[in-house]
Amino acid sequence: MIIDPVTLIVALVTISTPVLLAALGELVVEKAGVLNLGVEGMMIMGAVCGFIVANLTGSPTLAFLAGMAGAAALSAIFAVLTQFLMSNQVATGLALTLFGLGLAALLGVGYEGQPIPDVAKPLPEMLRTIPVIGPIFLGHDLVTYIAIFAVFAIWYVLKHTRLGLIIRAVGESHDAAHALGYKVIRIRFAAILFGGAMAGLGGAFLSVVYVENWVQGMTAGAGWIALALVVFAAWKPGRVLFGAWLFGGIAALQLRLQAAEIGVPVALLDASPYLVTIIVLVIMSSDRARTALNAPAALGKTFHATG
Amino acid sequence: MTAPLLDIRGLTKAYPGVIANDDVSFALQRGEVHALLGENGAGKSTLVKMIYGLVKPDSGAMVLNSAPYTPAEPRAARQSGVAMVFQHFSLFEALSVAENIALGMENPPKPRDLSARIREVSHAYGLPLDPESLVGDLSAGERQRVEIIRCLLQDPQLLIMDEPTSVLTPQEVEILFHTLRKLSAEGTAILYISHKLEEIRALCDAATILRLGKVVGECTPADVSAAEMAEMMVGKSLAVPARDATEPGDTLLAVENLSLPAVNAFGTSLKEIKLNLRAGEVLGIGGVAGNGQDELLAVLSGERRTPPGTVQFQGRDVGTEGPNTRRAGGLLSAPEERLGHAAAPDMSLTENAVLTGQSRKGLAKGGFIGWSRARSFADDIIAQFDVRTPGNATAARALSGGNLQKFVIGREILQDPVVLVVNQPTWGVDASAAADIRQALLNLAQNGAGVIVISQDLDELLEISDRFCALNEGRLSEPRPARGLSMEEIGLMLGGAHGMAEAHLEELHPEANS
Numbered sequence: 001m002i003i004d005p006v007t008l009i010v011a012l013v014t015i016s017t018p019v020l021l022a023a024l025g026e027l028v029v030e031k032a033g034v035l036n037l038g039v040e041g042m043m044i045m046g047a048v049c050g051f052i053v054a055n056l057t058g059s060p061t062l063a064f065l066a067g068m069a070g071a072a073a074l075s076a077i078f079a080v081l082t083q084f085l086m087s088n089q090v091a092t093g094l095a096l097t098l099f100g101l102g103l104a105a106l107l108g109v110g111y112e113g114q115p116i117p118d119v120a121k122p123l124p125e126m127l128r129t130i131p132v133i134g135p136i137f138l139g140h141d142l143v144t145y146i147a148i149f150a151v152f153a154i155w156y157v158l159k160h161t162r163l164g165l166i167i168r169a170v171g172e173s174h175d176a177a178h179a180l181g182y183k184v185i186r187i188r189f190a191a192i193l194f195g196g197a198m199a200g201l202g203g204a205f206l207s208v209v210y211v212e213n214w215v216q217g218m219t220a221g222a223g224w225i226a227l228a229l230v231v232f233a234a235w236k237p238g239r240v241l242f243g244a245w246l247f248g249g250i251a252a253l254q255l256r257l258q259a260a261e262i263g264v265p266v267a268l269l270d271a272s273p274y275l276v277t278i279i280v281l282v283i284m285s286s287d288r289a290r291t292a293l294n295a296p297a298a299l300g301k302t303f304h305a306t307g
Numbered sequence: 308m309t310a311p312l313l314d315i316r317g318l319t320k321a322y323p324g325v326i327a328n329d330d331v332s333f334a335l336q337r338g339e340v341h342a343l344l345g346e347n348g349a350g351k352s353t354l355v356k357m358i359y360g361l362v363k364p365d366s367g368a369m370v371l372n373s374a375p376y377t378p379a380e381p382r383a384a385r386q387s388g389v390a391m392v393f394q395h396f397s398l399f400e401a402l403s404v405a406e407n408i409a410l411g412m413e414n415p416p417k418p419r420d421l422s423a424r425i426r427e428v429s430h431a432y433g434l435p436l437d438p439e440s441l442v443g444d445l446s447a448g449e450r451q452r453v454e455i456i457r458c459l460l461q462d463p464q465l466l467i468m469d470e471p472t473s474v475l476t477p478q479e480v481e482i483l484f485h486t487l488r489k490l491s492a493e494g495t496a497i498l499y500i501s502h503k504l505e506e507i508r509a510l511c512d513a514a515t516i517l518r519l520g521k522v523v524g525e526c527t528p529a530d531v532s533a534a535e536m537a538e539m540m541v542g543k544s545l546a547v548p549a550r551d552a553t554e555p556g557d558t559l560l561a562v563e564n565l566s567l568p569a570v571n572a573f574g575t576s577l578k579e580i581k582l583n584l585r586a587g588e589v590l591g592i593g594g595v596a597g598n599g600q601d602e603l604l605a606v607l608s609g610e611r612r613t614p615p616g617t618v619q620f621q622g623r624d625v626g627t628e629g630p631n632t633r634r635a636g637g638l639l640s641a642p643e644e645r646l647g648h649a650a651a652p653d654m655s656l657t658e659n660a661v662l663t664g665q666s667r668k669g670l671a672k673g674g675f676i677g678w679s680r681a682r683s684f685a686d687d688i689i690a691q692f693d694v695r696t697p698g699n700a701t702a703a704r705a706l707s708g709g710n711l712q713k714f715v716i717g718r719e720i721l722q723d724p725v726v727l728v729v730n731q732p733t734w735g736v737d738a739s740a741a742a743d744i745r746q747a748l749l750n751l752a753q754n755g756a757g758v759i760v761i762s763q764d765l766d767e768l769l770e771i772s773d774r775f776c777a778l779n780e781g782r783l784s785e786p787r788p789a790r791g792l793s794m795e796e797i798g799l800m801l802g803g804a805h806g807m808a809e810a811h812l813e814e815l816h817p818e819a820n821s
Binding site: 162165166168169172173175176177179180181182294296297 | 360361380381382385393397398399400401402406409410411415
């Protein structure tokens with residue numbers, strides 16, 4: 001039984017990309033004080049919209065944009081319900097996941113196994129074939145590079161820019177932000193759409209690049225893992241990246257272990273990425289006082305403007 | 308006389324069912340400290356919210372610097388040079404001082420420059436602040452400094468302060484007034500809302516009085532007495548709480564040699580507390596916040612248990628009993644924090660009435676709540692203490708602070724206590740309601756109950772107490788008869804360990820030292 005570390009790392013990065021994108025989007029949403037439990041539903045909407053457009057147009061770029069738009073449209077329903085009609089965020093988010101899964105299944109009827117174009121790699125062949133370094137660092141898809149860049153961009157924006165400060169302020173105390181004249185609902189609406197688009201991009205990557213097929217329910221809990229990542233990563237983008245790679249790494253490893261037919265039940269191996277990721281992140285965030293400091297204080301609370 | 312800085316002409320704002328402001332007009336000069344007076348619900352907050360752009364007037368006009376002024380939102384108000392310090396701080400606890408200040412500015416400078424500016428301005432006005440510290444770690448006084456500095460950094464022409472002193476210690480009030488006088492001398496106009504009439508007399512140049520949304524008078528606070536101002540606010544003369552002299556009866560509550568370590572790092576440990584309360588007397592306990600008031604109340608109410616033999620109630624050792632057992636016996640209490648301690652914010656007034664009244668009022672039998680009895684008990688409180696609320700089904704958090712205070716105090720008084728312990732009974736309550744609460748406490752004592760009033764309002768304590776003692780760093784002084792006690796003597800009783808705060812004041816008033 002030989003596991004090639006280079007292909008393992010390449011697989012790790014690829015598998016982790018959808019989870020990473022969705023978790024980063026949800027991180028921004030939660031930093032703005034909104035708990036959207038519909039990540040799984042938005043991801044699968046992104047996956048089906050991306051796959052259909054890739055099949056119909058043959059353009060990966062349009063496919064990714066369609067995935068983002070489809071998931072953002074779904075998140076807009078959530079935004080209208082929770083921000084304008086002030087529905088409960090937990091219940092609405094759960095409903096969004098169920099609705100997204102059902103709607104995606106409906107839209108995807110007849111597309112299973114349909115051909116889609118290959119997605120070209122952004123860097124030239126010459127660089128990608130450099131031993132070891134090529135596949136690990138230079139051989140990925142554009143969306144993967146975008147996801148990793150987004151980790152730094154979101155960290156920088158939240159930490160060092162006025163926009164980030166306003167987002168954090170709204171998530172910390174919507175009443176105080178409102179008293180200072182910030183448009184709480186508008187800011188949260190935009191954050192929810194951003195979270196939807198990121199989840200949609202993750203979903204489209206899953207169907208168009210990673211699996212290259214549409215399968216009903218193909219996200220298989222990736223959206224839930226993304227949600228868990230955000231909380232256990234204490235709302236820190238860097239830790240989200242670590243958590244996503246950990247998840248991707250175990251997932252890639254267990255597939256290889258399954259192929260090697262070692263004497264461990266397949267069900268246990270299947271569950272291992274979820275288990276290990278959550279256990280490690282729980283241990284990392286066990287200092288509750290510090291984690292609480294990072295948690296948006298107004299998370300999940302309904303904002304009702306008065307006076 | 309030059310044109311006024313802000314001229315308000317006929318502002319009117321109606322909410323469904325109530326006219327908050329009805330044709331309000333007044334003018335504010337440059338450098339003037341102008342008080343806005345009125346009872347709870349007189350329309351002061353609505354008026355300043357219109358000036359700050361949070362609420363749009365239905366009709367009327369405002370003129371700022373001889374130009375029409377119609378702020379669509381707070382941002383526009385800030386750009387016009389109007390800044391506001393809120394009654395409930397609009398601060399973000401998990402953000403640093405500098406980040407909080409940046410959020411309240413239109414064009415904040417770079418973080419490093421901003422931190423330097425904060426240090427510079429805060430020291431110039433005697434309000435030292437560390438820009439990097441988290442707001443969640445600051446005291447109420449320091450948080451208010453953050454709000455004030457945030458306003459000052461924008462060089463406002465008009466600074467609105469909505470009840471700024473209600474959460475401050477006397478020392479912090481002194482520092483704040485020093486800052487405000489300095490600002491006023493530099494030409495900044497200050498619109499000052501407060502219930503504390505003596506403060507207004509000490510600080511303000513002019514006052515406009517509102518009642519039920521209308522301007523009912525103007526005065527120069529220094530020239531009229533606090534009682535006259537209170538009469539203008541209420542529209543009738545205020546009854547000074549009074550009662551007939553009674554001889555104190557038997558000892559009801561005795562605390563002996565009680566020492567208790569603090570619960571956490573921010574608490575105060577109680578040290579060798581000894582007190583004795585007799586039937587028919589009011590014992591006043593004064594002291595600056597954070598000297599053990601909350602801890603003392605917790606010990607008396609039963610929230611914290613104490614070793615046997617330390618707390619005796621009617622000759623019975625109750626130190627190890629919980630609050631419910633003590634309540635059943637007639638030892639009642641009302642803590643300072645209204646929302647979340649004295650009342651459950653999201654529960655209705657009826658439910659809150661059941662929470663403390665169930666045993667003495669027989670509101671629950673065999674585990675079932677008697678809702679009709681509970682509702683009539685809640686209605687009694689609402690009627691007798693003039694609690695302004697749509698009904699007994701309203702959530703506690705929907706009431707204004709003063710109204711909820713009337714409810715939580717009334718709830719205990721109507722349970723016919725043998726001993727009642729209250730902490731800050733009139734905090735944030737307007738003058739006439741405060742007088743009613745004090746009168747109710749006195750009536751209780753007159754009818755033979757023992758009352759302990761813990762308060763930071765020394766005037767209140769002198770008005771209603773028979774004996775006065777001071778709580779200082781967890782130690783309780785020997786009680787002295789309150790009658791004839793002068794403020795200087797009280798100051799000495801409270802003084803003891805407040806060398807730090809005094810040194811700070813001397814720094815601000817070097818002349819006082821020389």
